[in-house]
Amino acid sequence: MKHFSNYIVFFILVTTLVSCKNEPKKTTMEEVGQEVEKNNLKLLVGTHASGDEQGIYQLEFNTETGELTNSEHLVKEDNSGYLYLSKDGKRVYSSNGTKPGSVSSFEWNDKGTELSKVSNFSSEGDGACYIELSPNEDLLAAANYGSGGIVLYSVDQDGKIIGEPTPRQHEGNGPHKNQKSPHAHCVKFSKDGNFLYAVDLGIDKILAYPISNNTLEREHIALQLDPGDGPRHLIFHPTKNRLFIINELYSSVVSADVDPKTGTFKKIDKKSTLPEDFDGFNACADIHLSNDGKFLYASNRGHNSIAVFSVSDNGMINLLGTESVQGDWPRNFTLSPDNNFLLVANRKTDNITVFKRDDNTGLLSFTGHTVDLPQPVCLKFR
Structure with missing residues (x-):
């Protein structure tokens, strides 16, 4: 009997230990909050809104579901068309499409919750539309669409112009009727920082400005586009000496190889x-x-779609199809950092x-997620 009693006690003890081990761990509210925070990214939005709505907004983006929530109006700014963020995330720069145009810089507070303007400079032209x-990060460039020129600023170690x-x-x-004069629409530094490229829609050219001692030398033509193309933006390939250009007026994309030594x-x-049947x-x-x-992805305003292309190793491009943007006038769009989602800013809707x-x-494929915001024109993940 004594041996039997010892067996019963041992059985109860083992059963209790196993049940405790298998009992699901209780999740605290703090852990839930940390998980939500881990799945959320901050998205900054530049707008062409007017009045009290004008300026820069912030949203939270769920990287698991693609949902946008918690819209917040961060700061007022007139025609903050294009935004650029410093690598450390502490500063935000804005090109302001006013007449005359200007460039503004902003800083986050220590907690990264409030954005304040710290400087504003003339863009030396009209309708500043792009900034980089x-x-x-010791130079800042901007493109003036209205007056058709570019401007270069020096930036100190604190990110101030x-x-x-x-x-x-x-x-x-x-x-083209929209090419009566120059219209600089984009400025991009080469990967090594030795050239500043200016994409000019009005003259069908991409100009290369060599940079020496933080100053611009005499420009030369990096690429002459076809008459009436109206080049608007360019982007670089992540690993190759290659780039891609979008033509606003001819509704096309161009691939090209880059000579990093000559800047051509x-x-x-x-x-x-x-699509072939669109008229x-x-x-x-x-x-x-x-x-x-x-x-490769390109936005169509009018057809109101994102064109999707495959890109071969030798730089040839093939249109796979178009996807409706579920809105009107997709001026800007962005890919999420993990490339699992694509977000579109539809200005007119x-x-x-x-x-x-x-x-x-x-x-x-459309997720069904959409959020209302006044005249969004630029999307940047923090």
């Missing part, structure tokens, strides 16, 4: 962003490349729409 920091700006005015025109481009391919008005806007360099991206095919 150099790879070393210093000294006198250096403007450069473009000359010329093109055959050699055209590879050119394809339309539209309406269209004006392309933005262009992005997947992280692996295999798929005051909304941002979210699409799931297939990593294997590159194709898009």
Whole structure:
């Protein structure tokens, strides 16, 4: 009996230990909050809104579901069309499409919850529409669409614009009715920071400005586009000496190889962003490349779609199809950092729409997630 009693006690003890081990762990509210925070990214939105609504907004983006929530109006700014963020995330720069144009810099507070303007400088022209920091973040460049020129600023170690700006005015025109004068629409520093490229819609050219001792030398033509193309933006391939250009007026994309020594481009391919049976008005806007360099995306304003292209190893591009943006006038769009989603800013319908991206095919599908925001024109993840 004594041995039997000892067996019973041992059985109860083992059973208790096993049940405790298998009991599901209780999740605290703090852990839930940490998990939610881990799945959320901050999305900054530049707008062309007016009145009390004008300025820069922030949203939370769920990286698991693609949902956008918690809209917040961070700061007022007139026509904050394009935003650029410093690498450390502490500063935000804005090109302001006013007449005359200007460039503003903002800083986050210590907690990263409030954004305050710290400086505002003339863009030395009208309608500043694009802005970018150099790879070393010691230079800041902006493009003036209205007056057709660019401007370069020096930036100190604290990210503040210093000294006198250096403007450069473009000359010329093109055959299209919107090409009566120069219209600089994008500025991009080369990967090594040795050149500043200016994409000019009005003269069908991409100009290369060599940079020496943080100053601009005399420009030369990096690439002459076809008459009436109206180039708007360019992006670089993540690993190759290659880039891609979107033409606003001709509704097309161009691939080209880059000579990093001379700063010149050699055209590879050119394809339309539209279906063959489309016969309406269209004006392309933005262009992005997947992280692996295999798929290219371009926005159509008018057709109101995102064109999806495959990109071959030799730079040839092939239109796979178009996806409706579920809105009107997709001026800007962006891929989530993990490339699982694509978000579109539809200016005329005051909304941002979210699409799931297939990593294997590159194709898009609407998630059903959308959020209302006044005239969104630029999307940047923090």
